[in-house]
Amino acid sequence: MTPLPDTFDVLIVGAGPAGLSAAAELKSRGVASVHVVEREAEAGGIPRHCLHSPYGMREWGRVMFGPAYARRLLAEARAAGARIHTATTVTALLPGGGVELSTAEGLRRINARAVLLAMGARETPRAARLIGGTKPGGVMNTATLQEFAAFSHHRPFRRPVVLGSELVSFSALLTCRSLGVRPVAMIEPGARISARAPMAALPPILRVPLWRDTRLLAIHGQSQVESVTVETGGNTRRIACDGVIVTGGFRPENALLRAAGLAVDPGSLGPVIDQYGRLSDPAYFAAGNLLRGIETAGWCGREGRRVARAIAQALAGQLPDPALSRPLACETDAVAFALPQRLSPGGPAPAFDRLQLRLRRPYRGDIALNGARFHIASRPERRILRKLPDA
Amino acid sequence: MPPTYDIAVIGAGVIGCAIARRLTLDGARVIVLEKAPDILDGASKANSAILHTGFDAPEGSLEWRCVQEGYREYEAIRSQMNLPLDRCGALVLAWNEEQEARLPALIDQARANGVDDVAALSRAETLALEPNLAPSLRTAFRVPRESLIDPWSAPHAYLLQALLNGAELWRDCAVTGGAFDGQLWRLETARGVVGARYVINAAGLYGDRIDALLLGETAFSIRPRKGQFVVYDKAAARLARHILLPVPTDKTKGIVVCRTIWGNLLVGPTAEDQEDRSTADLDTPTLEMLKRKGAEILPALAGEEVTTIYAGLRPACEFKDYQIKAHEGRNMVTVGAIRSTGLSSSLGTAAHVARLVSGLGFAASPLSDPELPRMAMLAEAERRDWQCPGNGGMLCHCERVTLREAEAALTGPLAPNSFAGFKRRTRATMGRCQGFYCGQAVQDLLNRGTGA
Numbered sequence: 001m002t003p004l005p006d007t008f009d010v011l012i013v014g015a016g017p018a019g020l021s022a023a024a025e026l027k028s029r030g031v032a033s034v035h036v037v038e039r040e041a042e043a044g045g046i047p048r049h050c051l052h053s054p055y056g057m058r059e060w061g062r063v064m065f066g067p068a069y070a071r072r073l074l075a076e077a078r079a080a081g082a083r084i085h086t087a088t089t090v091t092a093l094l095p096g097g098g099v100e101l102s103t104a105e106g107l108r109r110i111n112a113r114a115v116l117l118a119m120g121a122r123e124t125p126r127a128a129r130l131i132g133g134t135k136p137g138g139v140m141n142t143a144t145l146q147e148f149a150a151f152s153h154h155r156p157f158r159r160p161v162v163l164g165s166e167l168v169s170f171s172a173l174l175t176c177r178s179l180g181v182r183p184v185a186m187i188e189p190g191a192r193i194s195a196r197a198p199m200a201a202l203p204p205i206l207r208v209p210l211w212r213d214t215r216l217l218a219i220h221g222q223s224q225v226e227s228v229t230v231e232t233g234g235n236t237r238r239i240a241c242d243g244v245i246v247t248g249g250f251r252p253e254n255a256l257l258r259a260a261g262l263a264v265d266p267g268s269l270g271p272v273i274d275q276y277g278r279l280s281d282p283a284y285f286a287a288g289n290l291l292r293g294i295e296t297a298g299w300c301g302r303e304g305r306r307v308a309r310a311i312a313q314a315l316a317g318q319l320p321d322p323a324l325s326r327p328l329a330c331e332t333d334a335v336a337f338a339l340p341q342r343l344s345p346g347g348p349a350p351a352f353d354r355l356q357l358r359l360r361r362p363y364r365g366d367i368a369l370n371g372a373r374f375h376i377a378s379r380p381e382r383r384i385l386r387k388l389p390d391a
Numbered sequence: 392m393p394p395t396y397d398i399a400v401i402g403a404g405v406i407g408c409a410i411a412r413r414l415t416l417d418g419a420r421v422i423v424l425e426k427a428p429d430i431l432d433g434a435s436k437a438n439s440a441i442l443h444t445g446f447d448a449p450e451g452s453l454e455w456r457c458v459q460e461g462y463r464e465y466e467a468i469r470s471q472m473n474l475p476l477d478r479c480g481a482l483v484l485a486w487n488e489e490q491e492a493r494l495p496a497l498i499d500q501a502r503a504n505g506v507d508d509v510a511a512l513s514r515a516e517t518l519a520l521e522p523n524l525a526p527s528l529r530t531a532f533r534v535p536r537e538s539l540i541d542p543w544s545a546p547h548a549y550l551l552q553a554l555l556n557g558a559e560l561w562r563d564c565a566v567t568g569g570a571f572d573g574q575l576w577r578l579e580t581a582r583g584v585v586g587a588r589y590v591i592n593a594a595g596l597y598g599d600r601i602d603a604l605l606l607g608e609t610a611f612s613i614r615p616r617k618g619q620f621v622v623y624d625k626a627a628a629r630l631a632r633h634i635l636l637p638v639p640t641d642k643t644k645g646i647v648v649c650r651t652i653w654g655n656l657l658v659g660p661t662a663e664d665q666e667d668r669s670t671a672d673l674d675t676p677t678l679e680m681l682k683r684k685g686a687e688i689l690p691a692l693a694g695e696e697v698t699t700i701y702a703g704l705r706p707a708c709e710f711k712d713y714q715i716k717a718h719e720g721r722n723m724v725t726v727g728a729i730r731s732t733g734l735s736s737s738l739g740t741a742a743h744v745a746r747l748v749s750g751l752g753f754a755a756s757p758l759s760d761p762e763l764p765r766m767a768m769l770a771e772a773e774r775r776d777w778q779c780p781g782n783g784g785m786l787c788h789c790e791r792v793t794l795r796e797a798e799a800a801l802t803g804p805l806a807p808n809s810f811a812g813f814k815r816r817t818r819a820t821m822g823r824c825q826g827f828y829c830g831q832a833v834q835d836l837l838n839r840g841t842g843a
Contacts, residue, residue: 039788040828087784091777091791102791106780125825127699130621130682132674135701137810140830147831154834218672223428223809251696255789255823258626266694 004085004101004110008033010311011099011112012082013090013256016045017297018288018304019118020073023082025308031315034082035112037101039089044070045120046143047297049150052174058298067150069297093117093260097283114283114311117271118304119256121289123168124249126219131246133218138225138243142172145245149175157243161228162186162208163216165193166248166381168294170202176245177206184241187214187230194248194381219244250293267337268292268358274325274342275350275388276314277307282322285311291339292358295383306351313348320347328355328370328389334363336380343370343391350388357384395586396422396559397753399578400593401566401601403430405542406729407593408550409461409737411558413745414591418755421558422587423550424580426565426597429812430805431546434595434733436815437618437671437703439660440542440651442476443735446501446509446534447483447639452712453743455504458732460739462536465545468738471763472548474541475652475770481537481634482517484688485529490638497638498532508535523630523689537634539652542734543815544766547805549737554804555762561585562808566594569605571721576605589748590723596668596706598714598727606718611708611728616643617671618660619702621681624823625771627656627695635688644731646681648688653790653818654771655698658685664707671702698823705730715740717747724748767796769818786836787829789822797836813837 009031012019015038026034042048047055050066057063060072078084092100097112123141138157148156158181162172165188176183186203191213193200203210214232219225227240252270263272263280270291277285287307288300295303313319325344339356355369357376364377370389378384398414400407403425411423427433442465445458469476485491494511501509510533517531518524554560561582568579569590578585594601602609628650637645643662650656658681678700686693707730708714714727724747726740733740768775769790776782776793783794800807800816807813819833820826826833 039785041784089777089785089788089791102777102782102785104780104782104784104794106782107778122824122827125827127825128697130673130675130678130697130700132678133672134670135673141825141827143827144830148834152831152835154831154838156834217675222670223811253824255624255626 004035004037004088005033007111008035009112009315010034010114010116011110012036012116012118014038014045014118014120014288015043015074015084015086016118016120016288016300017047017073018300019116020077020304021301022116022118022287022304022308023077024080025305026312027080027082029309029312031312036077036082036084037088037090038084038086041087043074043084043086049143049146050171051146051150051178052171055297059301073301090256093256093262093284095281114285114314116307116311117257117284117286117290118288119253119290121250121252121293123247124251126244126246129246129249131216131219133220133229134222136219136221136225137223138221139219140243140245142168142175142245142247145172146175149179155179155181157181157225159184159241160243160245161216161239161241162245162247164188164247164249165195165210167195167199169247170195170199172245172247173202173206173208183208183245185209185211185239187211187216189213189215216244250289252290252293254290265337265341268339272341273339274322274344275340275352275391276310276319276344276347277351278310278319278322278344292337292356310351318348320344331368334359334361335367336360338369343389345391353388355386355388357386359384393577393584393586395575396420397587397755398422398589398591398748399424399576399585399587400591402593402595403550403560404433404435404593404595405431405546405733405737406595406726406740408546408553409741410591410593410726410744411553412549413741414748415553415556415558416758416761417745418757419753421553422585423553423558423560424564424566424578424585425560425562426581428563428808430550430560430562431543431815432811434704434706435542435546436811437620437701438542438734439620439647439649439657440539441634441647441649441735442538442540443732444506444534444536445504445735446506446537447497447644448504448732449711450500450503453715454713454732454736457713457736457739457743459505460742461736462739464738464742465540472552473766473768474545474548475768475773477539477652477770477772478536479539479633479650480533480535481636482512482521482531482533483636483638484517484524484531485638486527487529491529493638494530494532501534506534506536509533521631521633521635523691525688525690533633539634539650540734541652541769544769545734546737547816548764548766551764551803551805552762555764556758560804566601566604571723576722588722589751589753591744592723592725592727595729596704598706598725599708602725602727605723606721610716611710611714613668613706613708613728615665615668615704616707616730617663617665617702617704619673619677619681620657620659620700621678621685621697622651622699622701623656623692624696624698625654627692628654630656630689630691646684648685652770656692658682660703668704671704673700673702696823699821699825713740715743715747717751719751722751724751767799767817786832787819787822789824790818792817792819810834810837
């Protein structure tokens with residue numbers, strides 16, 4: 001493998017769908033040196049352990065499973081001439097595009113003219129949800145379960161409870177089936193499932209009871225989960241189980257941004273960007289699920305390619321002065337975030353040509369953004385797209 | 392004839408570990424009997440990770456003497472064993488008139504306790520030191536030598552030094568009975584009979600039960616006091632430099648806000664009396680209360696991410712002071728009710744216990760050139776393995792635990808017997824993602840390492 005040079009054009013942090021797609025796009029636009037660093041031992045990101053379809057329909061017109069999709073993205077980035085460096089962890093982002101890295105050989109520092117951050121998102125773990133009880137083994141997020149299914153022969157439990165009803169929660173049910181694990185219940189605090197209504201048909205097919213309006217109060221057990229206490233309709237009851245799959249609640253992996261003092265949107269928990277994907281330090285760009293939790297792999301890949309185009313423009317000196325950017329003003333608290341958060345006037349076509357919104361609570365009504373009015377009728381966790389206001 | 396030792400220490404919490412080290416260095420053949428699969432599994436697994444000066448201990452108490460002696464010895468030995476110390480100092484904060492009125496007496500008490508570098512601070516001086524404190528603060532005083540330490544690498548170092556110098560550790564080994572024949576104790580354990588000339592009861596939350604089992608009586612009753620904690624992500628550590636203490640009450644030091652040696656910020660503990668000695672349940676309303684309490688002290692904490700939550704039990708009893716007693720004619724020392732300062736006092740308590748054992752007639756020649764363990768440095772501010780060549784790559788990204796550190800932790804006489812024990816030795820999976828990224832890799836590594 002080509003070693004990582006000390007200085008080069010573009011560093012991409014994270015070899016998931018956004019980072020790999022951006023790498024291929026940058027090379028195809030003639031950027032000379034493009035290096036992708038990935039802290040895991042294998043490139044590909046989350047799809048590597050998503051042993052289910054559908055992936056790749058929009059990209060390549062065929063239905064693929066996650067691992068094959070990840071391999072194809074990697075092959076395309078490599079074929080385009082991007083260099084991929086695995087087992088390489090970015091430990092600090094320095095002003096102006098300096099980056100500190102750790103590998104098995106220790107610490108080093110590199111400088112890139114532009115850095116694309118594509119570190120993705122992760123699920124909210126049990127602790128951050130303040131769920132009570134003890135802390136036995138067998139409590140994990142969906143991704144960890146999927147890694148057991150994809151990379152290990154170890155079955156972490158036999159009859160877990162699944163917490164949550166987002167799209168990923170149903171993916172957890174399928175992963176359980178592939179491991180020969182039968183969940184004893186799927187529980188959702190709300191009156192409706194978070195994913196779109198047709199998904200509610202899946203639990204009965206898999207013979208998993210779906211309990212709506214049910215809160216997980218406590219997890220019990222010493223070394224392994226023995227039961228959980230739930231509250232449903234004003235009554236508490238105990239369910240015997242040997243694991244808890246804590247699903248969804250995706251949040252951007254923003255620790256490096258925060259440590260570097262780069263502006264973070266308290267609503268999305270991702271970086272504050274302008275319509276070119278530029279951060280508060282204009283040497284840095286971001287794309288993919290680092291911007292918000294969560295979108296599909298295909299979405300993140302397209303975002304990666306669009307921001308890659310903006311990076312090529314930045315290297316050619318074609319982007320407007322970031323000092324002139326202004327925040328988008330939104331008047332209601334029902335909007336959790338609107339992405340991009342800032343607009344820089346006077347430049348080429350934006351990388352983000354549509355505004356991405358998420359709601360904090362169910363909302364039906366008009367919303368004003370930079371003077372433009374939109375009608376919105378939607379719920380949290382749902383993707384909302386509107387035309388980008390003029391800069 | 393059962394295997395026979397000079398000393399049997401019952402309980403491998405921080406106190407038992409420190410006693411095993413002290414007596415081994417003093418020349419004794421020591422065995423440590425621990426009922427759990429791994430050490431530090433009772434009261435010692437959860438605390439606020441502070442090395443106290445004893446400034447607020449009851450004047451003249453045994454606790455105060457042990458804390459002071461323990462603090463001095465920790466300072467003296469920590470560099471040799473690569474144990475961290477963050478001498479950040481503490482601020483005792485008054486938020487109302489009543490608390491403010493109590494500060495002069497607390498300052499006097501600190502000085503009487505030999506902590507003579509305490510200094511009263513005005514509101515402006517306090518806010519200059521800690522600009523993120525809520526503006527409703529009134530006054531404070533500063534205790535410069537209150538410090539942060541690693542609550543697990545320290546006791547691991549103590550016991551490991553004992554083991555490297557000839558001591559033995561039996562885990563999964565509850566003591567179920569015993570008799571003293573005037574010369575020798577015969578202890579019945581889950582792993583057979585053990586002979587010992589002297590027995591040290593360092594059984595923590597079960598201290599009164601072990602006394603009753605071996606002596607037929609107990610002078611105190613353990614009343615477990617639960618403490619719950621909320622730990623914030625490393626980004627929150629910027630909000631406080633000092634350990635932020637409230638004005639204490641009779642029952643508790645109160646809810647502390649402080650950084651940890653690993654670079655997080657914690658809020659806790661609560662003080663909740665309960666009967667159960669084995670289970671420290673977390674509950675959501677209390678955790679939410681801790682978050683509110685933290686944000687009352689540091690308003691910017693409201694926007695910070697929670698990394699983890701935990702709860703522990705302190706072995707409190709009906710008395711305020713430690714219950715340490717040598718039993719003449721029985722060759723036994725009880726080290727009971729080390730209720731909240733055990734981490735700080737452990738080395739001092741061990742020295743005190745060694746003197747009591749001598750008083751009972753034990754004599755040996757101290758080791759002339761004892762082996763010294765060198766612990767993995769996990770403190771955020773120190774040079775870590777991930778910064779060094781040959782580390783094997785990163786296993787846990789959030790806590791930056793390297794494969795070399797993980798493999799080292801899995802070898803040697805104190806290799807872990809449980810996932811929790813591995814986490815305490817390395818911090819793997821204890822960061823903000825709580826195993827989202829590395830949980831499976833860590834489990835597989837442990838399964839290989841332990842042959843499970």
